[in-house]
Amino acid sequence: LGVGHGAYNGVVKVSQAGEFALIERLAGVLGGEAPAELLVGIGDDAAVWRSGGEALIATTDTMVEGVHFLPDAAPWADVGWKALAANVSDVAAMGGTPLFALVTLGLPPERSSRAPEALYEGLRECAAAYGVTVAGGDIVRAPQMFVTVALLGWAEMGEDGEPLLLRRDGAREGDVIAVTGALGGSAAGLLRLREGGQADDPLVRRHLRPEPRLAAGQAAVRAGIACGIDVSDGLMQDVGHVCERSGLGAEVEASRLPLSEGLAKAFPDDAVTLAASGGEDYELVLVGTAERIDGLRAALDVPLTVTGRMKAGEPRARLLDDGGAEIALTNTGFDQLRDR
Amino acid sequence: LGVGHGAYNGVVKVSQAGEFALIERLAGVLGGEAPAELLVGIGDDAAVWRSGGEALIATTDTMVEGVHFLPDAAPWADVGWKALAANVSDVAAMGGTPLFALVTLGLPPERSSRAPEALYEGLRECAAAYGVTVAGGDIVRAPQMFVTVALLGWAEMGEDGEPLLLRRDGAREGDVIAVTGALGGSAAGLLRLREGGQADDPLVRRHLRPEPRLAAGQAAVRAGIACGIDVSDGLMQDVGHVCERSGLGAEVEASRLPLSEGLAKAFPDDAVTLAASGGEDYELVLVGTAERIDGLRAALDVPLTVTGRMKAGEPRARLLDDGGAEIALTNTGFDQLRDR
Numbered sequence: 001l002g003v004g005h006g007a008y009n010g011v012v013k014v015s016q017a018g019e020f021a022l023i024e025r026l027a028g029v030l031g032g033e034a035p036a037e038l039l040v041g042i043g044d045d046a047a048v049w050r051s052g053g054e055a056l057i058a059t060t061d062t063m064v065e066g067v068h069f070l071p072d073a074a075p076w077a078d079v080g081w082k083a084l085a086a087n088v089s090d091v092a093a094m095g096g097t098p099l100f101a102l103v104t105l106g107l108p109p110e111r112s113s114r115a116p117e118a119l120y121e122g123l124r125e126c127a128a129a130y131g132v133t134v135a136g137g138d139i140v141r142a143p144q145m146f147v148t149v150a151l152l153g154w155a156e157m158g159e160d161g162e163p164l165l166l167r168r169d170g171a172r173e174g175d176v177i178a179v180t181g182a183l184g185g186s187a188a189g190l191l192r193l194r195e196g197g198q199a200d201d202p203l204v205r206r207h208l209r210p211e212p213r214l215a216a217g218q219a220a221v222r223a224g225i226a227c228g229i230d231v232s233d234g235l236m237q238d239v240g241h242v243c244e245r246s247g248l249g250a251e252v253e254a255s256r257l258p259l260s261e262g263l264a265k266a267f268p269d270d271a272v273t274l275a276a277s278g279g280e281d282y283e284l285v286l287v288g289t290a291e292r293i294d295g296l297r298a299a300l301d302v303p304l305t306v307t308g309r310m311k312a313g314e315p316r317a318r319l320l321d322d323g324g325a326e327i328a329l330t331n332t333g334f335d336q337l338r339d340r
Numbered sequence: 341l342g343v344g345h346g347a348y349n350g351v352v353k354v355s356q357a358g359e360f361a362l363i364e365r366l367a368g369v370l371g372g373e374a375p376a377e378l379l380v381g382i383g384d385d386a387a388v389w390r391s392g393g394e395a396l397i398a399t400t401d402t403m404v405e406g407v408h409f410l411p412d413a414a415p416w417a418d419v420g421w422k423a424l425a426a427n428v429s430d431v432a433a434m435g436g437t438p439l440f441a442l443v444t445l446g447l448p449p450e451r452s453s454r455a456p457e458a459l460y461e462g463l464r465e466c467a468a469a470y471g472v473t474v475a476g477g478d479i480v481r482a483p484q485m486f487v488t489v490a491l492l493g494w495a496e497m498g499e500d501g502e503p504l505l506l507r508r509d510g511a512r513e514g515d516v517i518a519v520t521g522a523l524g525g526s527a528a529g530l531l532r533l534r535e536g537g538q539a540d541d542p543l544v545r546r547h548l549r550p551e552p553r554l555a556a557g558q559a560a561v562r563a564g565i566a567c568g569i570d571v572s573d574g575l576m577q578d579v580g581h582v583c584e585r586s587g588l589g590a591e592v593e594a595s596r597l598p599l600s601e602g603l604a605k606a607f608p609d610d611a612v613t614l615a616a617s618g619g620e621d622y623e624l625v626l627v628g629t630a631e632r633i634d635g636l637r638a639a640l641d642v643p644l645t646v647t648g649r650m651k652a653g654e655p656r657a658r659l660l661d662d663g664g665a666e667i668a669l670t671n672t673g674f675d676q677l678r679d680r
Contacts, residue, residue, distance in 0.1 A: 014456065015449035019479055022453065026445075029460040030467075030474045038440065038473055047475035049440055051494070054392050060442045060490055062480045100378065100389055102400045104488050105366075109355030113362065116354065120369040127370075133378055134370045135387035139359055140402045143484050148444050150400055150490035154391070 043245060044168050045093035045229060048155060055163035057153040059090035065145040073193045076115045078208035079147065080122030086232065087151035088130045089212035089282040093230035095166040095221030098153040098214070100135040101127065106142030119147060130214055156221060164221035166228030171246035171287045175227065177308040178293045180213045180284045180300070183235055185260025187278025188267055202262055210282040216300050220286050223296040227287035234279040236329060239308070239317040242287060250317040252276070252308035254327055276319050277329050383585060384508050385433035385569060388495060395503035397493040399430035405485040413533045416455050418548035419487065420462030426572065427491035428470045429552035429622040433570035435506040435561030437554070438493040440475040441467065446482030459487060470554055496561065504561035506568030511586035511627045515567065517648040518633045520553045520624045520640070523575055525600025527618025528607055543602055550622040556640050560626050563636040567627035574619040576669060579648070579657040582627060590657040592616070592648035594667055616659050617669050 014022055027042045034041055039055060040048035046059035063083045065071050084101060091098045103123065105116055116139075127134055132151065155163035189197070189207030197204045212230070220228060227246065229238045235257070239250050257275045264271045286293065287310060297304045308317075319327045354362055367382045374381055379395060380388035386399035403423045405411050424441060431438045443463065445456055456479075467474055472491065495503035529537070529547030537544045552570070560568060567586065569578045575597070579590050597615045604611045626633065627650060637644045659667045 014447050014451050014453050017453055023479055026456060026460045029457055030464050035473055038475055042476050049475060052392055052394050058442055058475060058492065060444055060478050062444050062478055064446065064480055064482045067481045102398055102490055104400055104402050107354050111354050113354050113357055116366060117369055120366050124370050133375055135378055135389060135398060136382050138400050138402055139363055140404055141407045142404045148488045150442055152398065
């Protein structure tokens with residue numbers, strides 16, 4: 001983020017360009033004319049494709065050993081759960097319903113067969129919880145274990161024959177920014193896990209077994225809300241994606257962030273930072289008029305907290321203290337490729 | 341292949357179980373009741389899902405640096421082409437038409453941005469050649485470069501409202517086994533590449549830029565042919581998959597194998613072995629009555645050669661010499677996980 005195009009017009013290391021600049025650059029290589037069937041392409045939580053009278057939602061997410069999970073800390077079954085859950089969350093962030101998944105497993109040949117079996121077992125549990133069918137996949141030899149899930153789903157159709165979707169570019173000036181559930185628990189759980197924490201710690205469990213907000217996303221599109229994203233990279237970074245795609249600024253009030261249970265007690269000094277930038281909470285950010293957000297609350301079985309507002313101006317998200325001053329975050333969220 | 345379940349009921353290395361045994365074992369973990377919408381699940385070239393009045397085809401393939409391609413020998417653009425082409429071939433092997441792809445790139449952060457850009461450029465060329473839209477994807481940090489493509493397509497519907505598909509379990513006793521194009525060129529090209537061969541060598545080009553037989557697969561289902569597979573692992577192994585799924589044996593006559601141009605001259609002693617077990621030719625094996633295979637020939641712009649026949653008996657494929665004796669192949673094809 002914030003890396004201008006001029007800075008990497010030549011040959012650079014991918015760590016210098018960063019994940020988001022590289023995605024943009026590669027989107028240019030792939031670009032060309034998109035067919036009319038492609039309703040949503042690169043740059044949202046998932047792609048949307050019109051097929052006959054239906055709108056298909058397609059997304060993919062990967063977890064690599066040593067990068068996205070620590071093989072000694074995260075049980076393989078939890079890796080399997082999370083690999084699918086991250087994709088279900090993408091479909092939730094479009095307001096859709098998942099259908100079926102393809103699962104690719106990269107495996108070092110010397111690995112015990114217990115690891116892939118436990119991974120698939122956790123994946124099966126997540127599939128059962130969210131009504132997903134595992135329809136196929138691939139197993140490949142690889143130097144490190146990784147799992148890639150591709151998930152297909154569908155979007156409900158509106159009366160006008162257009163699909164009901166939560167899009168990153170759907171925010172309007174004056175819309176309020178609401179968040180489902182609570183934030184910061186996953187990042188706190190990761191810290192606990194690194195210190196030897198176990199799955200009986202609710203924060204650790206929140207990190208290992210995230211519960212995507214599928215029903216909330218579906219209820220949101222039915223309530224006429226047109227903008228949303230899931231909290232995967234970190235709240236401020238994810239709200240920042242909405243800003244860029246919608247051409248608006250955003251103000252988020254730190255004191256209104258819903259903190260995960262036990263977070264303030266466990267990390268009194270860092271609770272707000274973890275909630276604002278921790279990532280992997282897989283909550284939904286929903287952006288719409290105050291009336292529609294209020295109306296949605298009754299339809300949800302999770303809390304929905306208004307934390308900020310979309311404003312005209314520079315397309316970035318600012319975190320404000322009670323006096324209205326901006327709080328600087330040193331770590332604004334996760335970037336796949338930058339050196340950390 | 342040929343590893344009984346009893347042999348790995350406990351904990352073993354995945355290299356001992358082998359790719360196909362592990363897929364079967366994992367399919368058991370995932371198993372449970374498949375919904376009626378899943379028309380074809382794990383065990384064919386692609387999954388098929390009924391959605392409204394349509395039948396979606398979904399497949400995924402991965403190429404890992406150092407495993408599926410040699411970073412010093414294969415230009416990145418060719419890696420990109422082949423990563424998508426392997427998926428297009430899976431859709432061709434179902435008789436379908438591709439629609440859109442999701443592309444996941446695993447990248448070491450210290451890598452030059454040239455590599456992913458060249459890879460995407462080759463992928464774009466393949467997408468343009470086969471009418472595929474790149475709709476989205478993911479970029480992740482990984483210790484070794486890899487590319488995973490998930491491809492969605494559709495199957496034409498028959499008059500009975502059922503999709504027209506080439507299935508591995510669609511062979512009948514007495515059906516003839518036909519192969520499009522020519523075999524062995526890709527494996528020969530890989531040998532040439534390892535000896536410093538360049539892309540101006542037709543065998544090398546065949547290895548680096550395979551051309552999936554999309555039109556042939558579509559013509560085959562329209563001609564009433566119900567069984568097919570693509571030659572990715574190696575002809576005898578791939579015909580073996582048809583045997584297992586159809587519960588039949590197969591006899592393939594070595595003297596009738598269509599050899600790639602230049603293959604016999606370049607590798608006079610190994611030409612038949614390369615054609616029978618070399619893999620990655622991405623031709624189609626089509627299995628049907630002699631009349632239907634004959635009738636199909638006129639509709640194709642590639643040669644179609646009858647090379648054998650399905651028989652009752654042990655479900656495996658046997659390669660025969662002119663005297664009818666079985667030719668033993670030491671390398672029957674590619675297994676992702678076995679030590680080689």
